[in-house]
Amino acid sequence: MNKMTKRFILPEDEIPMQWYNIQAEMPNKPMLPLNPKTKTPLKAEDLYPIFSEEVSRQELNTTDIWIDIPEEVREMYKYYRSTPLVRAYGLEKALGTPAHIYFKNESVSPIGSHKLNSALTQAYYCKKEGVTNVTTETGAGQWGAALSYAAKVFGLEAAVYQVKISYNQKPYRRSIMQTFGAQVTPSPSMSTRAGKDILTREPNCQGSLGTAISEAIELATMTPNCKYTLGSVLNHVTLHQTVIGLEAEKQMAMAGEYPDMVIACFGGGSNFGGIAFPFMRHNINEGKKTRFIAAEPASCPKLTRGVFRYDFGDEAGYTPLLPMFTLGHNFMPANIHAGGLRYHGAGTIVSQLLKDNLMEAVDIQQLESFDAGMIFARAEGIIPAPESCHAIAATIREANKCKETGEEKVILFNLSGHGLIDMASYDMYLSGSLQNYEVTDEVVNKNISELDSINI
Amino acid sequence: MNKMTKRFILPEDEIPMQWYNIQAEMPNKPMLPLNPKTKTPLKAEDLYPIFSEEVSRQELNTTDIWIDIPEEVREMYKYYRSTPLVRAYGLEKALGTPAHIYFKNESVSPIGSHKLNSALTQAYYCKKEGVTNVTTETGAGQWGAALSYAAKVFGLEAAVYQVKISYNQKPYRRSIMQTFGAQVTPSPSMSTRAGKDILTREPNCQGSLGTAISEAIELATMTPNCKYTLGSVLNHVTLHQTVIGLEAEKQMAMAGEYPDMVIACFGGGSNFGGIAFPFMRHNINEGKKTRFIAAEPASCPKLTRGVFRYDFGDEAGYTPLLPMFTLGHNFMPANIHAGGLRYHGAGTIVSQLLKDNLMEAVDIQQLESFDAGMIFARAEGIIPAPESCHAIAATIREANKCKETGEEKVILFNLSGHGLIDMASYDMYLSGSLQNYEVTDEVVNKNISELDSINI
Numbered sequence: 001m002n003k004m005t006k007r008f009i010l011p012e013d014e015i016p017m018q019w020y021n022i023q024a025e026m027p028n029k030p031m032l033p034l035n036p037k038t039k040t041p042l043k044a045e046d047l048y049p050i051f052s053e054e055v056s057r058q059e060l061n062t063t064d065i066w067i068d069i070p071e072e073v074r075e076m077y078k079y080y081r082s083t084p085l086v087r088a089y090g091l092e093k094a095l096g097t098p099a100h101i102y103f104k105n106e107s108v109s110p111i112g113s114h115k116l117n118s119a120l121t122q123a124y125y126c127k128k129e130g131v132t133n134v135t136t137e138t139g140a141g142q143w144g145a146a147l148s149y150a151a152k153v154f155g156l157e158a159a160v161y162q163v164k165i166s167y168n169q170k171p172y173r174r175s176i177m178q179t180f181g182a183q184v185t186p187s188p189s190m191s192t193r194a195g196k197d198i199l200t201r202e203p204n205c206q207g208s209l210g211t212a213i214s215e216a217i218e219l220a221t222m223t224p225n226c227k228y229t230l231g232s233v234l235n236h237v238t239l240h241q242t243v244i245g246l247e248a249e250k251q252m253a254m255a256g257e258y259p260d261m262v263i264a265c266f267g268g269g270s271n272f273g274g275i276a277f278p279f280m281r282h283n284i285n286e287g288k289k290t291r292f293i294a295a296e297p298a299s300c301p302k303l304t305r306g307v308f309r310y311d312f313g314d315e316a317g318y319t320p321l322l323p324m325f326t327l328g329h330n331f332m333p334a335n336i337h338a339g340g341l342r343y344h345g346a347g348t349i350v351s352q353l354l355k356d357n358l359m360e361a362v363d364i365q366q367l368e369s370f371d372a373g374m375i376f377a378r379a380e381g382i383i384p385a386p387e388s389c390h391a392i393a394a395t396i397r398e399a400n401k402c403k404e405t406g407e408e409k410v411i412l413f414n415l416s417g418h419g420l421i422d423m424a425s426y427d428m429y430l431s432g433s434l435q436n437y438e439v440t441d442e443v444v445n446k447n448i449s450e451l452d453s454i455n456i
Numbered sequence: 457m458n459k460m461t462k463r464f465i466l467p468e469d470e471i472p473m474q475w476y477n478i479q480a481e482m483p484n485k486p487m488l489p490l491n492p493k494t495k496t497p498l499k500a501e502d503l504y505p506i507f508s509e510e511v512s513r514q515e516l517n518t519t520d521i522w523i524d525i526p527e528e529v530r531e532m533y534k535y536y537r538s539t540p541l542v543r544a545y546g547l548e549k550a551l552g553t554p555a556h557i558y559f560k561n562e563s564v565s566p567i568g569s570h571k572l573n574s575a576l577t578q579a580y581y582c583k584k585e586g587v588t589n590v591t592t593e594t595g596a597g598q599w600g601a602a603l604s605y606a607a608k609v610f611g612l613e614a615a616v617y618q619v620k621i622s623y624n625q626k627p628y629r630r631s632i633m634q635t636f637g638a639q640v641t642p643s644p645s646m647s648t649r650a651g652k653d654i655l656t657r658e659p660n661c662q663g664s665l666g667t668a669i670s671e672a673i674e675l676a677t678m679t680p681n682c683k684y685t686l687g688s689v690l691n692h693v694t695l696h697q698t699v700i701g702l703e704a705e706k707q708m709a710m711a712g713e714y715p716d717m718v719i720a721c722f723g724g725g726s727n728f729g730g731i732a733f734p735f736m737r738h739n740i741n742e743g744k745k746t747r748f749i750a751a752e753p754a755s756c757p758k759l760t761r762g763v764f765r766y767d768f769g770d771e772a773g774y775t776p777l778l779p780m781f782t783l784g785h786n787f788m789p790a791n792i793h794a795g796g797l798r799y800h801g802a803g804t805i806v807s808q809l810l811k812d813n814l815m816e817a818v819d820i821q822q823l824e825s826f827d828a829g830m831i832f833a834r835a836e837g838i839i840p841a842p843e844s845c846h847a848i849a850a851t852i853r854e855a856n857k858c859k860e861t862g863e864e865k866v867i868l869f870n871l872s873g874h875g876l877i878d879m880a881s882y883d884m885y886l887s888g889s890l891q892n893y894e895v896t897d898e899v900v901n902k903n904i905s906e907l908d909s910i911n912i
Contacts, residue, residue, distance in 0.1 A: 007536075080463070175883045179833050180833065381572075418876075420876040423877070
C-alpha cells in the first residue's frame with residue numbers, strides 16, 4: 001500500500017491565466033492555409049464568415065507566445081479545473097513496471113472529457129460578438145456534448161451534426177446533447193447539399209467527421225447570425241486545450257517529477273497538442289529531451305501512413321486548404337468505436353512538428369486499444385473512452401519496455417475522457433465481437449492520389 | 457459573472473481519518489435488531505455468518521463516536537477524495553433564488569457515485585479476514601459497480617444480483633460490472649431458492665432490492681469463504697458514508713457558510729445519513745437548527761407513508777428483524793428509473809431519527825424529479841442520476857420558497873451520482889413517455905398489515 005500522494009490538484013488561483021501558443025516558438029512555422037479558389041494565403045478576415053473573429057485571429061497568430069484566457073471563460077473553468085493529475089499506482093502494479101505513470105484526468109469535467117475547454121471558449125467568443133446560433137460536427141459525441149452545454153451556458157442555440165455511425169453506436173450521447181437543449185442530426189443528412197451529395201453517391205454512408213464538418217459549415221454559412229465551431233484540428237482549438245498541459249506541468253512539479261514521455265490519443269490533434277505543447281516548449285527552448293507520442297488508430301493512420309500535403313479539412317471541400325498529414329479528404333475510416341479519432345487529417349501545427357521530428361506517432365489496433373482500456377479500468381476504476389484507450393495502449397507499450405530494461409521512466413498521458421457512454425463497445429469487446437481493421441496500401445494510395453487534383 | 461470561489465477541495469491530509477458514528481450520540485438509541493426465530497436482540501456474532509466480522513461489530517456499536525478509517529481504505533480514498541463541494545451559481549441563477557446552493561459532488565468518484573466509499577471498506581475488511589468471494593445486490597447498479605471495482609482492488613471475486621427491471625433498463629451498468637470482472641445475474645433468478653419461490657408465484661416479476669438481497673445472502677451463506685455486502689440501509693454502510701458529510705463540513709467552512717438545510721435522496725438511508733449525520737451532531741450537541749430533508753420517491757414512500765415496525769430487510773425473510781419505517785417487505789415498488797430508491801424500508805438509525813423529529817422527509821414524483829434533473833443539467837453541465845434528481849427536486853422546492861420570502865438560506869445537497877448510464881431514462885423524459893406512479897392506500901395498508909404475522 002503506497003502512502004505517497006496519489007492526486008495533485010492546483011489551488012484555484014493557479015489555474016492558468018493564459019494559453020500557450022506554440023506557433024510563436026516553433027523552429028519552422030506551419031505553412032499557411034490557402035484560399036482554395038485563389039490558392040493565396042488566408043487572412044483572418046477570410047475566416048470571419050465561418051468562425052468568430054477572435055478565434056479566426058488566434059488561428060493565424062504566429063507571434064504571441066501567451067494568449068489571455070478571457071475572465072468569463074476562466075470563471076467557467078473554475079467549476080472543474082484544475083482536473084486532477086493522478087499517479088497510476090494501480091496500473092503500474094498491474095503491469096509490474098518500474099515506470100512512473102501519471103495521467104491527467106480530463107474525464108471529470110462536467111461533460112466527461114477535455115472538449116469543454118475549447119467549447120466554453122468558442123461559445124463565449126460567439127456570444128461576445130453577438131452571434132445567436134452555433135453549429136458543429138461531432139463524432140463519438142464528446143465535442144457535441146461539450147458544445148451543447150457551452151452554448152447553454154452563454155445563451156446560444158446549438159445545432160450538431162453527429163456522424164451517423166456514432167449516432168447509432170452511442171445513442172446516449174445524442175440524449176446528452178438533447179438534454180442540454182441542442183438539435184442533433186445524424187450526418188450525412190438530407191438537410192444540406194453536402195449531405196445530399198454524399199447520400200446520392202452512397203445511400204448507406206455511415207458518415208465521417210469530414211462530412212459532418214461540411215454539413216455544419218454549410219448550415220452556419222446559410223443561417224443568419226450563426227457561426228461554426230470545431231472540436232479539434234485547428235490551431236485555435238489546440239491553443240485552448242493547452243490549459244491541460246500547463247496545469248499538468250505545475251502538477252508534475254508538485255509530484256517532483258518531469259515526464260520523459262507525454263502520450264495522448266490523436267484525432268485531429270487538439271487533445272495531443274493540449275497536453276504536449278506546454279512541455280514541448282522546454283524541448284524547443286531548453287533542449288529537454290521529452291518524447292511526445294501521438295497514438296492514432298491503425299484504421300485511420302494519417303500520421304503513420306499519410307502524406308504531408310495541402311488538403312481540405314472536410315469532405316465537401318468547404319474549408320481552406322490546410323498543410324497537413326492526410327489520408328485524403330475522401331478517406332472513409334472504418335467503423336471503429338473511437339469515433340473521435342475517425343478523421344482523415346492532422347492539424348497544421350502537429351503536421352509540421354511531426355515533419356520536423358519534434359514528435360512521434362504510433363498506430364494502435366482496435367483490439368489492443370480495448371485490451372489496454374480493460375487493464376486500466378480494472379486497475380484504476382475508471383472506464384476510459386475508446387479514444388483514450390489508444391493513449392493507454394501506447395503508454396502500456398512504453399511501460400512494458402521499461403519493465404524489460406528496468407528503467408524508471410516517467411510517463412504522462414492524457415485521459416481525455418471516460419467511456420461510460422461507450423459501454424456498448426465494451427460489451428462487444430467482452431463478448432469477443434470487436435474486430436481490428438486493416439487499411440490496405442491500395443486504399444491509402446487511391447485517396448492520396450486524388451489530392452493531385454488540388455494542384456498546388 | 458461571479459468571481460467568488462466555485463469549488464472547494466480539501467488537501468489530502470484533510471481527508472477524514474475517522475468516520476462519525478451517530479449511534480453513540482443519538483438522544484434515543486435505535487432499537488435493537490432481533491433474531492427472527494428467537495425474537496431476542498442480535499449480537500455481532502450472529503451476523504458473522506453473513507457479513508465480515510468488523511462490519512458486524514460496527515453495525516451494533518453504540519458507544520464509539522469516532523471509528524478509525526483503516527489506512528488501506530484511506531489510501532484508496534485518496535484517489536478520488538475529497539470530492540468537490542461546488543457552489544451551484546448556475547442553478548441559483550436558473551431559479552432566480554436568493555438561496556445559496558451548494559452540492560457535494562460524489563459523481564466524480566471513479567465509478568460515478570458515493571457507493572465506492574463503503575464498497576472499498578467492506579471489500580477491505582473481507583480481504584483482511586481471509587474471505588475470497590463477495591456477493592451483493594444492486595438496483596440501478598451504482599452499488600454493484602462500486603463493489604465490483606472494490607473487489608478487484610482487493611483481489612476478491614464478486615457476484616452481483618441486479619434487480620431485473622434495472623438490468624434491462626440500464627444494460628450498461630451490467631457491462632461496467634463485467635468490465636470490472638464481476639459475475640452479474642438478473643434478480644429474481646432461478647439460481648436461488650428465494651428467486652425460484654418468487655418466480656413461481658410471479659413469473660414476470662421485475663424484481664426489487666428486497667428480493668435481490670435475499671438471493672445474494674443465500675448465495676453467500678451457501679458458498680464457502682464468501683460474505684455478503686450491502687450497499688445501504690445498515691448502520692455500518694451509513695457509517696462509512698459519513699466521510700461525505702465530514703468533508704462537506706470542512707468545505708462549507710472554507711466557503712464561510714453553514715447549511716440551514718441538508719438534503720439528500722433516500723433509498724435505504726446511507727447516502728442521506730452520510731451527508732447529514734456529521735452536521736446533525738451539531739444539532740444534537742450544540743443546539744444548531746439545521747433541517748435535514750430526505751427526498752424519497754412518491755412511488756416508494758416508506759418515510760412519508762410507512763409505519764415504524766419491526767420488519768425484514770429482504771423479501772424472503774433471511775435478514776434479522778429491523779426496527780424501521782417500512783411499507784412491508786412484500787411491497788413491490790413501481791418501475792421508476794431511480795432504481796436505487798426502490799426499497800421498502802429505511803435503516804434503523806434514520807427511522808429512529810425520523811420518529812424523534814430530528815429529520816424530515818418529502819416525497820417526489822418521478823416527473824418532478826426529472827424536471828429538476830433537467831434544470832440542474834442545463835445549469836451545471838452535469839447529468840444527475842435519477843436518484844440524485846430527487847434531492848435536486850427537494851432543493852428546488854426549498855430554493856423557490858426562498859425566492860418567495862427573499863431569504864438567503866444556505867442549502868447543501870448531495871449529488872450522489874451522475875446519470876450517464878441512465879440516459880435511456882432521460883430519453884423517455886425528453887420524449888414525454890415517463891410517467892408518475894401513485895401508490896394507493898389500499899396497497900400500502902395490505903403490505904403493512906402482513907407485518908402482523910411477524911408478531912412482536
